[in-house]
Amino acid sequence: MVHEVRGVVARSKNAPVNIETVLVPDPGPGEALVRVQACGVCHTDLHYREGGINDDFPFLLGHEAAGVVEAVGAGVTEVAPGDYVVLNWRAVCGQCRACKRGRPWYCFATHNATQKMTLADGTPLSPALGIGAFIEKTLVAAGQCTKVDPAAPPEVAGLLGCGAMAGLGAVLNTGAVTRGDTVAVIGCGGVGNAAIAGARLAGATTIIGVDLDERKLAWAKQLGATHTVHGGQADVVAAIRELTGGFGADVVVDAVGRPETYQQAFYARDLAGTVVLVGVPTPEMRLELPLLDVFGRGGALKSSWYGDCLPSRDFPTLLGLYLQGRLELDAFVSERIGLDDVEEAFARMGRGEVLRSVVML
Numbered sequence: 001m002v003h004e005v006r007g008v009v010a011r012s013k014n015a016p017v018n019i020e021t022v023l024v025p026d027p028g029p030g031e032a033l034v035r036v037q038a039c040g041v042c043h044t045d046l047h048y049r050e051g052g053i054n055d056d057f058p059f060l061l062g063h064e065a066a067g068v069v070e071a072v073g074a075g076v077t078e079v080a081p082g083d084y085v086v087l088n089w090r091a092v093c094g095q096c097r098a099c100k101r102g103r104p105w106y107c108f109a110t111h112n113a114t115q116k117m118t119l120a121d122g123t124p125l126s127p128a129l130g131i132g133a134f135i136e137k138t139l140v141a142a143g144q145c146t147k148v149d150p151a152a153p154p155e156v157a158g159l160l161g162c163g164a165m166a167g168l169g170a171v172l173n174t175g176a177v178t179r180g181d182t183v184a185v186i187g188c189g190g191v192g193n194a195a196i197a198g199a200r201l202a203g204a205t206t207i208i209g210v211d212l213d214e215r216k217l218a219w220a221k222q223l224g225a226t227h228t229v230h231g232g233q234a235d236v237v238a239a240i241r242e243l244t245g246g247f248g249a250d251v252v253v254d255a256v257g258r259p260e261t262y263q264q265a266f267y268a269r270d271l272a273g274t275v276v277l278v279g280v281p282t283p284e285m286r287l288e289l290p291l292l293d294v295f296g297r298g299g300a301l302k303s304s305w306y307g308d309c310l311p312s313r314d315f316p317t318l319l320g321l322y323l324q325g326r327l328e329l330d331a332f333v334s335e336r337i338g339l340d341d342v343e344e345a346f347a348r349m350g351r352g353e354v355l356r357s358v359v360m361l
Helices: 043-049 154-161 163-174 190-202 214-223 236-243 259-268 291-297 311-323 339-350
Strands: 002-010 018-025 031-040 064-072 084-087 137-141 145-147 182-186 206-211 227-230 249-254 269-277 300-303 335-337 357-360
Touching: 002 339, 018 137, 031 154, 043 339, 064 137, 064 154, 084 154, 145 311, 154 163, 154 311, 154 357, 163 190, 163 249, 163 269, 163 311, 182 190, 182 259, 190 206, 190 214, 190 249, 206 214, 206 236, 214 227, 227 236, 236 259, 249 259, 259 269, 259 291, 269 291, 335 339, 339 357
Parallel strands: 182 206, 182 249, 206 227, 249 269, 269 300, 335 357
Antiparallel strands: 002 018, 031 064, 031 137, 031 357, 064 084, 084 145
């Protein structure tokens, strides 16, 4: 059986997205059909539309989603019809060198659905991050479905599918922030503010949010920043040092991903401190640092991929904390929109007006 549904498709580079009829096949072996309930509008979807990921147009956009499993293919044991799930783009294989070394959050061979979703004329679609969730129903590998507590609303649960998990994990997993630490976060959009929320959850005593936008700094204060720094009005490195007793922060998260913000993060950390890069740079960017400073300052320079998360471990745990009132995820949902509103949501995201627009289906 083929399911005829509506989805958001980017047909060519930088062109506005369209609502298209998409044909979704029944799940084959190892696959699951998911009825999408909510999907966040993420910068990564815009990067796909702009051709910044690859040129495999047309793309079926959307990946930060929650929904209900409608059907599963042969051999699927992880989930069953009726399960409430968050979709993830790290379906660990269990067989690659990272998995076999007990580091599945670095899995190098994550699973995707084998069958293709297509346009009505048979043109195969490239689903964003192997998911494609700006659609009424999507086909994914069963391992991309993480079962969670249905008490968490889908517009909140879906945030863990990408942006919120990236920020939370950058602090909790990659940066290993613990009680008493000092943390600075450069860039207070959705990912950066999730890092701030994670730092508060971990027990950091000083949490500094840095941005050029007063609105984003206000969000940072709401989500746990003890101090904020306007990057256009102060020397960022000097300000972070002043707020941390002259030493610099134990962990500095670069949620922007530009050479200049990375240099700020590098020099704003304490001796033997940690820099975590979670903002995604573009291919042409280059970084120059004195090698003597890299040696002399010690510590760790890390990149955080998807918050170094293990979905089966982290999604249920974080939603459990949310349901206990200990993790404020509702604050990230700036607006609830329909499929027809995605293009305008990209524009609002570019203007910095929202933390997350969430498509409700």
